Amino acid sequence: MDDAILEMRGITKRFPGVTALEDVSLTVRRGQIHAICGENGAGKSTLMKVLSGVYPTGSYDGEIVFEGRPVHFGGIRDSEAVGIVIIHQELALVPYLSIAENIFLGNERRGRGGFIDWNRTNADAAGLLASVGLDENPVSPVIQLGVGKQQLVEIAKALSKEVRLLILDEPTAALNDVDSAHLLDLLRRLRDRGITCIMISHKLNEITAIADSTTVIRDGRTVETIDMRGGGVTQERIIRGMVGRDLDSFYPDRVSTPGEEVLRIEDWTVWHPVQHRKVVDGASLTVRAGEVVGIAGLMGAGRTELAMSVFGRSYGRDVSGRLYMRGRPVKARTVAEAIGNGIAYATEDRKRYGLNLIADVRANVSAAALGKLSRAGWVNGNEEIKVAEESRQDLNIKTPTVMDPVGTLSGGNQQKVVLSKWLFTDPDVLILDEPTRGIDVGAKFEIYTIINRLVAQGKAVIVISSELPELLGMCDRIYTLSAGRITGELAVDQATQETLMALMTKEKELAG
Amino acid sequence: MTTFADVRSRLARPQQRRYLPLYATLALLALMYGSGVAQYEAFSDPQVVLNVFIDNGFLLVVAVGMTFVILTGGIDLSVGAVVALTTMVSATLLQEQGWPAFTVLPLVLLIGATLGFGMGCIIHYFEIQPFIVTLAGMFLARGLCYTIGTSSITIDDPFWTRMAQSKVRFGDNFISPSVIIALVVVLVAVYVLAFTRLGRNTYAIGGNPRSAHLMGLPIARTRIAVYTISGFCSALGGVLLSFYMLSGNSLHAVGMELDAIAAVVIGGTLLTGGSGFVLGTVLGVLVLGLIQTLITFDGRLSSWWTKIVIGALLFAFILLQRLITPRKR
Numbered sequence: 121m122d123d124a125i126l127e128m129r130g131i132t133k134r135f136p137g138v139t140a141l142e143d144v145s146l147t148v149r150r151g152q153i154h155a156i157c158g159e160n161g162a163g164k165s166t167l168m169k170v171l172s173g174v175y176p177t178g179s180y181d182g183e184i185v186f187e188g189r190p191v192h193f194g195g196i197r198d199s200e201a202v203g204i205v206i207i208h209q210e211l212a213l214v215p216y217l218s219i220a221e222n223i224f225l226g227n228e229r230r231g232r233g234g235f236i237d238w239n240r241t242n243a244d245a246a247g248l249l250a251s252v253g254l255d256e257n258p259v260s261p262v263i264q265l266g267v268g269k270q271q272l273v274e275i276a277k278a279l280s281k282e283v284r285l286l287i288l289d290e291p292t293a294a295l296n297d298v299d300s301a302h303l304l305d306l307l308r309r310l311r312d313r314g315i316t317c318i319m320i321s322h323k324l325n326e327i328t329a330i331a332d333s334t335t336v337i338r339d340g341r342t343v344e345t346i347d348m349r350g351g352g353v354t355q356e357r358i359i360r361g362m363v364g365r366d367l368d369s370f371y372p373d374r375v376s377t378p379g380e381e382v383l384r385i386e387d388w389t390v391w392h393p394v395q396h397r398k399v400v401d402g403a404s405l406t407v408r409a410g411e412v413v414g415i416a417g418l419m420g421a422g423r424t425e426l427a428m429s430v431f432g433r434s435y436g437r438d439v440s441g442r443l444y445m446r447g448r449p450v451k452a453r454t455v456a457e458a459i460g461n462g463i464a465y466a467t468e469d470r471k472r473y474g475l476n477l478i479a480d481v482r483a484n485v486s487a488a489a490l491g492k493l494s495r496a497g498w499v500n501g502n503e504e505i506k507v508a509e510e511s512r513q514d515l516n517i518k519t520p521t522v523m524d525p526v527g528t529l530s531g532g533n534q535q536k537v538v539l540s541k542w543l544f545t546d547p548d549v550l551i552l553d554e555p556t557r558g559i560d561v562g563a564k565f566e567i568y569t570i571i572n573r574l575v576a577q578g579k580a581v582i583v584i585s586s587e588l589p590e591l592l593g594m595c596d597r598i599y600t601l602s603a604g605r606i607t608g609e610l611a612v613d614q615a616t617q618e619t620l621m622a623l624m625t626k627e628k629e630l631a632g
Numbered sequence: 633m634t635t636f637a638d639v640r641s642r643l644a645r646p647q648q649r650r651y652l653p654l655y656a657t658l659a660l661l662a663l664m665y666g667s668g669v670a671q672y673e674a675f676s677d678p679q680v681v682l683n684v685f686i687d688n689g690f691l692l693v694v695a696v697g698m699t700f701v702i703l704t705g706g707i708d709l710s711v712g713a714v715v716a717l718t719t720m721v722s723a724t725l726l727q728e729q730g731w732p733a734f735t736v737l738p739l740v741l742l743i744g745a746t747l748g749f750g751m752g753c754i755i756h757y758f759e760i761q762p763f764i765v766t767l768a769g770m771f772l773a774r775g776l777c778y779t780i781g782t783s784s785i786t787i788d789d790p791f792w793t794r795m796a797q798s799k800v801r802f803g804d805n806f807i808s809p810s811v812i813i814a815l816v817v818v819l820v821a822v823y824v825l826a827f828t829r830l831g832r833n834t835y836a837i838g839g840n841p842r843s844a845h846l847m848g849l850p851i852a853r854t855r856i857a858v859y860t861i862s863g864f865c866s867a868l869g870g871v872l873l874s875f876y877m878l879s880g881n882s883l884h885a886v887g888m889e890l891d892a893i894a895a896v897v898i899g900g901t902l903l904t905g906g907s908g909f910v911l912g913t914v915l916g917v918l919v920l921g922l923i924q925t926l927i928t929f930d931g932r933l934s935s936w937w938t939k940i941v942i943g944a945l946l947f948a949f950i951l952l953q954r955l956i957t958p959r960k961r
Binding site for chain 2: 431432434454455456457458459465467472473474475476477478479483486487488490491494497498499501525541
């Protein structure tokens with residue numbers, strides 16, 4: 121039972137401008153649960169998309185050998201035909217179809233004349249549900265199930281396709297503790313039935329509990345594969361492989377002179393908008409004037425959710441907790457109120473949430489504080505262009521004119537437009553969510569310089585980032601967030617990538 | 633002296649790209665006019681163009697309102713029915729109830745604006761698709777017409793007949809007072825969209841509603857305002873139509889909502905919102921009017937060919953928009 125079911129050799133996948141995977145190799149042994157872990161953006165999901173045919177043969181370099189034979193996939197159908205099934209983090213069920221219909225979607229049980237044999241469909245579905253331990257009527261619609269149960273339906277669907285290698289991308293990210301434990305149990309049972317499983321996960325306690333071997337990926341390369349069967353492999357052992365990213369940027373020097381407190385939140389709790397779980401749980405933090413505070417956390421830790429809920433409750437429901445600006449309790453129930461109280465939030469996804477790409481630079485810069493440029497509803501167009509021009513020069517936005525559409529600028533310059541927009545609202549505290557995501561090294565340095573200039577002017581800045589070197593290079597203090605809880609607060613001179621990662625993966629012990 | 637290559641490289645500049653549909657419509661218009669002049673001697677009379685304005689003033693006003701709605705990424709299917717309702721309410725109040733013109737006028741405008749306001753509120757606060765809400769509004773308004781009366785009511789109110797018959801002359805040519813009203817509406821709309829916060833918020837919401845929300849823009853106020861504007865414009869369009877027809881009829885303006893949408897799209901406004909100009913809509917209305925005129929001059933073709941040509945043009949312009957808008961990843 122120690123032969124390899126899958127070998128991926130020398131996989132290299134490039135996107136325009138970035139190399140997502142560089143000569144990655146992965147060997148998975150038959151009948152094992154194989155975990156893959158790495159920081160955000162390390163290339164885990166890309167590797168799984170290559171394996172499942174989402175990126176077809178030809179769009180990457182390298183070789184995939186499955187069951188001893190080289191395979192070439194043109195799409196997901198091809199990989200499913202040989203028994204490789206991927207379950208994505210965002211579940212792909214059709215909400216208003218029944219469980220049975222979802223399980224056999226595209227793979228219908230047909231009777232005479234090519235019509236669907238509903239009796240057989242529902243009976244087979246009932247059998248599959250029993251094998252994943254889900255006690256539900258196969259004809260009930262999927263939308264009535266919670267995420268945990270939907271996950272089980274996905275697995276039942278995979279089983280219906282005679283799966284030999286099951287890939288799960290962050291299967292427990294959206295689950296509560298009980299559902300997670302249940303899912304891990306199921307994976308063990310499937311392993312005993314001979315189904316090999318690849319699991320991408322951030323939750324190191326789950327990995328140490330369940331995985332037979334673990335491959336660590338960092339910056340698009342395989343770092344190591346650890347054999348976990350003997351036991352005794354600790355979470356710290358895995359963390360050591362995950363971190364240690366090279367410092368690929370320089371950070372401008374800054375003299376830190378924190379002033380008085382600007383923003384404080386206490387006991388901040390946010391519920392998921394539709395699911396029954398807390399996304400942020402009792403978080404408290406403070407930021408002082410002239411200070412850069414970092415928030416570190418892995419995907420799904422609740423960083424963005426925390427920031428957006430503070431910013432006018434633009435995320436979540438039943439937000440509770442206390443918010444103070446300069447020591448005074450304030451209510452920021454809408455985005456407009458938050459801006460009025462001096463809070464600004466620059467989103468991590470500037471294209472979808474941060475900018476009006478088809479509008480020009482001028483309109484984007486002025487949009488959030490147009491009131492400052494208008495009288496009785498009439499916008500002073502000349503003043504507006506002047507403001508945009510000043511921003512262009514101040515932040516060195518490279519655009520032919522301020523009348524060019526923002527969608528035509530590069531990522532770094534788009535980010536400067538986002539910053540200009542928020543600076544024009546004259547905030548006391550700026551929350552920057554992944555401010556350097558997807559921009560090149562030169563523009564990163566410019567963004568860092570701008571941040572330094574802002575704190576020198578006495579503004580408070582919160583930086584949310586997946587890149588630990590960036591946080592260590594830019595911040596005065598760093599909070600770590602794990603599963604919605606603040607698990608640590610470190611002054612930057614006490615923090616290392618290892619200590620941060622340990623706090624970021626710290627969780628309650630698994631239930632059951 | 634600008635060469636063709638100069639023009640092309642200027643158009644290729646991203647800054648100019650949003651004007652491309654506008655230029656395309658303008659070129660189309662010139663082409664149509666040129667072919668008309670080349671074929672028919674009488675076509676070169678300036679009055680031909682002025683007649684296009686006279687015959688389409690009401691459509692112009694309705695299409696201006698529609699431009700606001702489409703700029704936010706919405707749609708208003710109720711406009712034709714609101715136009716018809718306005719003609720019916722005006723006719724019955726003037727003829728059967730004997731109300732004075734200057735009471736009827738503000739009342740019908742208020743009715744239109746209120747209908748638009750109501751639909752805007754439902755669209756925003758209940759988060760229902762504009763398509764469905766305004767479809768319901770269309771049935772409501774059209775149904776109300778028939779409860780007032782099923783036959784045509786002729787209007788002989790002195791103010792109405794004066795508006796219908798008087799001509800604003802300049803030289804040998806003339807336009808109707810309705811054209812002046814329509815042009816004033818166009819001017820006001822141009823200014824509101826370009827120079828007011830309402831206008832800027834309209835573009836911002838249409839361009840990216842999610843980013844508009846995260847900037848704290850007044851989304852509710854803006855969305856309700858655009859439907860109110862569209863309702864008001866429909867009612868004003870209805871008044872102009874009743875000047876033109878001197879009658880109220882439940883069957884007036886059947887399908888006008890689609891003509892208005894066509895004019896807006898041919899004028900270069902993105903159906904997904906966020907980009908477009910009122911002046912483009914004016915050109916769009918002129919294109920529709922000129923097709924009609926050309927077919928009339930030809931005399932051999934059935935006037936239903938207008939619809940076929942409009943269909944082909946719509947298709948061409950939607951394709952053009954696909955080509956010039958930046959693709960999403």
